[in-house]
Amino acid sequence: MCGIAGLIHRGKSSNVGGEMTAILQALKHRGPDSTGFAVYGPPNPGDYVMRVKVAEQEDMAKGHGIHDQISERIAEVEKRLEYHGAKVKEKEAATEYALRYIIAHDGDTEKMVRHIEEIDSVEILSMGNGLELIKDLGDAAVVAGAYGLETFQGTHAIGHTRMATESDVDIRSAHPYWAFPYNDVSVVHNGQITNYWIMRREMERKGHRFMSNCDSELLAVYTADNLANGASLEDSLRSSITDIDGVFTYLVATKDQLGMAKDTMAAKPLVLYESDDLIAMASEEVAIRSILPQEIDTYDPYDEEVRVWQA
Amino acid sequence: MAGMSDAQLKEMNQDERAQALGMTTEQLTGRSLLIEFNEAEEERFAYPWAPDVDFNKRTEIDADGMTTTEVGNKLRALMADGYGTIVVKNPRGMHSLGVGILSRLNLIFEGSLGYFAVGLIDGPNVRINGRVGWSCGENMMSGTIVIAKNAGSTFGAAIRGGDLVCKGSVGSRTGIDMKGGTILVGGDTGALSGFMMQRGRMVVCGNAGKNLGDSMYDGTIYVGGEIRSLGVDAVTEKLSDSDKAWLTRKLTQYEMMPEKGVDHFTKIVAGKQLWNYDNLEPTEKKLIL
Numbered sequence A: 001m002c003g004i005a006g007l008i009h010r011g012k013s014s015n016v017g018g019e020m021t022a023i024l025q026a027l028k029h030r031g032p033d034s035t036g037f038a039v040y041g042p043p044n045p046g047d048y049v050m051r052v053k054v055a056e057q058e059d060m061a062k063g064h065g066i067h068d069q070i071s072e073r074i075a076e077v078e079k080r081l082e083y084h085g086a087k088v089k090e091k092e093a094a095t096e097y098a099l100r101y102i103i104a105h106d107g108d109t110e111k112m113v114r115h116i117e118e119i120d121s122v123e124i125l126s127m128g129n130g131l132e133l134i135k136d137l138g139d140a141a142v143v144a145g146a147y148g149l150e151t152f153q154g155t156h157a158i159g160h161t162r163m164a165t166e167s168d169v170d171i172r173s174a175h176p177y178w179a180f181p182y183n184d185v186s187v188v189h190n191g192q193i194t195n196y197w198i199m200r201r202e203m204e205r206k207g208h209r210f211m212s213n214c215d216s217e218l219l220a221v222y223t224a225d226n227l228a229n230g231a232s233l234e235d236s237l238r239s240s241i242t243d244i245d246g247v248f249t250y251l252v253a254t255k256d257q258l259g260m261a262k263d264t265m266a267a268k269p270l271v272l273y274e275s276d277d278l279i280a281m282a283s284e285e286v287a288i289r290s291i292l293p294q295e296i297d298t299y300d301p302y303d304e305e306v307r308v309w310q311a
Numbered sequence B: 001m002a003g004m005s006d007a008q009l010k011e012m013n014q015d016e017r018a019q020a021l022g023m024t025t026e027q028l029t030g031r032s033l034l035i036e037f038n039e040a041e042e043e044r045f046a047y048p049w050a051p052d053v054d055f056n057k058r059t060e061i062d063a064d065g066m067t068t069t070e071v072g073n074k075l076r077a078l079m080a081d082g083y084g085t086i087v088v089k090n091p092r093g094m095h096s097l098g099v100g101i102l103s104r105l106n107l108i109f110e111g112s113l114g115y116f117a118v119g120l121i122d123g124p125n126v127r128i129n130g131r132v133g134w135s136c137g138e139n140m141m142s143g144t145i146v147i148a149k150n151a152g153s154t155f156g157a158a159i160r161g162g163d164l165v166c167k168g169s170v171g172s173r174t175g176i177d178m179k180g181g182t183i184l185v186g187g188d189t190g191a192l193s194g195f196m197m198q199r200g201r202m203v204v205c206g207n208a209g210k211n212l213g214d215s216m217y218d219g220t221i222y223v224g225g226e227i228r229s230l231g232v233d234a235v236t237e238k239l240s241d242s243d244k245a246w247l248t249r250k251l252t253q254y255e256m257m258p259e260k261g262v263d264h265f266t267k268i269v270a271g272k273q274l275w276n277y278d279n280l281e282p283t284e285k286k287l288i289l
Helices: A016-026 A057-061 A065-083 A109-116 A140-147 A196-205 A217-228 A233-243 A285-289 B006-011 B014-020 B068-080 B241-253 B282-288
Strands: A003-009 A034-040 A048-053 A087-095 A098-104 A123-128 A131-137 A156-162 A186-193 A246-253 A257-262 A271-274 A278-282 A306-310 B054-062 B083-089 B106-110 B122-128 B142-147 B163-166 B179-185 B199-204 B220-223 B234-237 B266-270
Touching (some): A003 A016, A003 A257, A016 A034, A016 A156, A048 A131, A057 A131, A065 A109, A156 A186, A156 A246, A186 A217, A217 A233, A217 A246, A233 A246, A233 A257, A271 A285, A278 A285, B054 B068, B068 B083
Parallel strands (some): B106 B122, B142 B163, B163 B179
Antiparallel strands (some): A003 A156, A003 A278, A034 A156, A048 A123, A087 A098, A246 A257, A257 A306, B234 B266
């Protein structure tokens, strides 16, 4: 089933971390397996925020050796950052296996990320000037608490509560997905993609990387491929209606935009609220009401509908 | 069927045989086919266990902080105490509120509801001063539901009777599998509305999405705006005087009458002849629907 949500404040910052936590907690019943956030703070053109995981949560119960392995992987990550000329300005560890770095780097980030991800069990969850992508097992309150998201200030965010269907319950299969190598682009999805393997092979032939077997990751890769070919976010969303087979409603966020697309059958829900200064959307109205308790006007987008909003 | 031989069944007329086979031939006025009402009761109107409520006895529930179950239990307790008009405040998009009410009641929601709002009802008059999510009025058998704002998809799915009214626009698959009753939409409706419709009437004052009336068996759809495309088996038919009279009455009743009247409405009916279905006797049609 899964729950998806997005919100974007026009022309101002807000506590998007706390707001998205409340929204996703209200969608907990749609997906109890994992929760993910892509939150966008004030852009910092000089530095990158890099979110990386060096193990799965379930790995932590696999004996004493895992702690040493994690230390070794972190040391290797930092060695490779240095190799590519990246200077670590800040380092935080929300959990033993998930780290946040602020780095100064003016080289080829794609090359650096590919090199770092060659380390066993290491995945860069996101890289960007404003994007912070956090995902882990547990509900929104648990994940937001562990990663200190409740007071995160930013302009927009997307989020996901996952009910695992076709792939594992782990962090690599949790949403959002980063549209590697496009800094600051993230995707959440509700639905099933039926031409996943055909499209995946096509994307892999073009050189795109897949980190999981979750069909939703395809949407992130597909978006990245379109952006690489010069398409706008709206173009990419619109072409996905015919290119992607299956049932889907998905959201894409960039450094300053939030977009949505709904499949030709309109089989997956989304409720939209729009005002002059805030746009909020979620799989269920009750989630929007968690941050807007007053009476508001909302509506369901129709089949094949594509929308893009600017921060 | 116990104790009945084939010869005995053959001797019976259609109604007798249907009853002997465990089916009922009760008129399809929106009442459940599963409950045997007392023949002697005036109008055969109420369920045997339905509380005797007084419409002039009015009270309120503040749903803020309550669960769906708590609101449902509170509604039933108030009905048992004879309250016939109940106002629910602060529903804030909660799911499954007002479901399964099988007696007369004036129920007013001051705010928006989530999924499965007021489904499986048989009798109450419901007013929702807000919006509803997916599957509002699903399987309703009689009564009225009037929604002031928009509604989500599968609005009135498998409705069997009563009037389901949305003053705003609704999502996709409106009236899917509807088997009776009336659905009125003030605005637009999405794709695949009236899919597998089997009986009843649907009125859309605005535009309709693609594949309208796809695979419909029977029933009638009226659309005031543009139709993106008709589904398989759906065809247009000339609007008759009785159609116009019915549309005028219904739309006036719910204060939804378009300024330009009803002459511009397009009427859609089932175009395909189904051998099994179209050769059924009227009584048999009642039984299977």
